[in-house]
Amino acid sequence: MSEIRPELKYLTSHEWARLETDGTVTIGITDHAQEALGDVVFVETPEVGSTVNVGEETGVVESVKAASDIFSPVTGEVIAVNQLLEDEPETVNSSPFDDGWFFKVKPSDLSELEAALSAEDYKAAIEEE
Incomplete structure (x- = not known):
């Protein structure tokens, strides 16, 4: 699970x-x-x-199996990217929520996050796949 x-x-x-806590949003891919x-x-x-714009492609993650687009949950300015992933992309596999984050955004409209799924709703969505 x-x-x-x-x-x-x-x-x-x-x-x-x-x-x-500073009002920025950190983004990555799920476990x-x-x-x-x-x-x-x-x-x-x-x-x-x-x-970056909400719902638009902002990057790509490639694996031995496939390449997948990365989408932004908010509109705003990219203020940081995870440099570790340039040399150690496998960090995404070992630590998707902590060390394997992708980028940080200073959102122009934080209310856009309200459209995203809660943990419970996401769990239900992946169980239906």
């Missing part, structure tokens, strides 16, 4: 979003997604300073 953290918001496309992908071999993140 995949780990699903109750404090996070989720997208049906298997990204998670964590609202930080369920990394399990389905298998061994992650490459992660493409948006550039720091670029703008």
Whole structure:
């Protein structure tokens, strides 16, 4: 069974979003997604300073099995990317919620996160797959 953290918001496309105390949002892929992908071999993140839009493709995660687009749960400016993933993309497999995060956004409209799924709703969604 995949780990699903109750404090996070989720997208049906298997990204998670964590609202930080400073009002920024950290984004990564779920434990369920990394399990389905298998061994992650490459992660493409948006550039720091670029703008991402809610629901739009912002990057790619590639594994030995497939490549999957990464979507943003919020609109805003990318303020950080996880440099560790350039040299160690497999970190996504071992620590999808902690060390394997993808990027951080300073959201322009935090209310967009309200449209994301709760942990309970995400669990129900992946059980239906």
